[in-house]
Amino acid sequence: MYQWSKSEERLNRYAGRLEGESLSFLVYYWGSVRHLTANSLHRHSFYEICYVDGGTGVYMDGDQTYPLYEGVAFCTRPGRLHQIKDVDSLNLLFVAFEAMERPFAQEVTMKYVEALHRCAVWTEHAGDSPAIQIWKSMLMRSEPEASLPASLLPKLAHVLLQSLPVLLGASGSFESAPLFSSALQLIQKAKLYIRDNLSRPVSLPELAAYLNVSERQLSRLFAESIHESFSSMVRTERIRAAELMLQHTRDPIKVIAERTGFSSVHYFTRLFTKFKGIPPAAYRAKWTLEADHQE
Structure with missing residues (x-):
């Protein structure tokens, strides 16, 4: 069916x-x-x-x-x-x-x-x-x-x-429904701040200062609420943003790496391949082929 x-x-x-x-x-x-x-x-x-x-x-x-x-x-x-x-x-x-x-x-x-x-x-x-x-x-x-x-x-x-x-x-x-708990609200704000600043390095002290909490409190919040570290969240958000750009833009791989905050094309390619199981260029080609097949 x-x-x-x-x-x-x-x-x-x-x-x-x-x-x-x-x-x-x-x-x-x-x-x-x-x-x-x-x-x-x-x-x-x-x-x-x-x-x-x-x-x-x-x-x-x-x-x-x-x-x-x-x-x-x-x-x-x-x-x-x-x-x-x-x-x-x-x-x-x-x-x-x-x-x-x-x-x-x-x-x-x-x-x-x-x-x-x-x-x-x-x-x-x-x-x-x-x-x-x-x-x-x-x-x-x-x-x-x-x-x-x-x-x-x-x-x-x-x-x-x-x-x-x-x-x-x-x-x-x-x-x-009642309003978000303060912990969940902070996590959401943290994600949004990271996404808004992906093209440059974002540090834990910077994020803690933006959220008006201590670094220790923020690290504990990540660990207890989403079982993920700050560095892991940043990495996840960079890969997520790069994946969307590969799907929906024709920007060169080098430009995507820069816009998502990776220090080099080589590092971007290595990390993307590790987490997605396929290099960025091959991922884009596969996505485009599947999309063309559906249209």
Whole structure:
């Protein structure tokens, strides 16, 4: 019924940066995988929401385990050690993302993230929900003429991500959620400051001074809230920005390396290859080939 791999490629091509009037999202990746294999224990620095469209498995979140079967939706919060195991023909839809704060809509963004932070880790009978129906509508059908046009994907994806707190049981809507905790707010501000200054070196003392906290307090905040060090976060943000530029610009590799704060093309190439498994030039060529194939 669905073209799973092509659906994944098309969503990653057209629904990466989702702009809205008050809420905007950055999607790190979409997934639509048949017969997913088990994975090892790992953590993310972002939210990942999954829906089981068939098969079975077990999801581990910290020291808790949850059964996976058709109709189950589950959420991985930033910094949580988690794993999918004991799978049997597991078909999974998933999206990894974060909300992007806008100066004129900070309160709405913070309430949305707080709602996500309060929602259930696991819920069943999600298949008939509006959110999952929207999600499935974005997949490519076996008959290409039955698929929605790619031009509709950004809007539908935005609606889907906006509805996820409700899907996972957040009471009411995020509009009425309490404000962000101070720790989460500081982490969000730290990420935004790093992103705004990627083209130059950013130090921990500089960031701490900007946030009006001590270096020790900031380091502890990173370790306890997202289980990531300051240097690791900066590196992650540089790779993320470079990946987006490789996808959506024709800028030379040297220019991308400079704009994302790498000291040399050689260092950029080595680090990008280490984390993405493919050199920058080859990544761009692969992305362009897949994009052209979808159009």
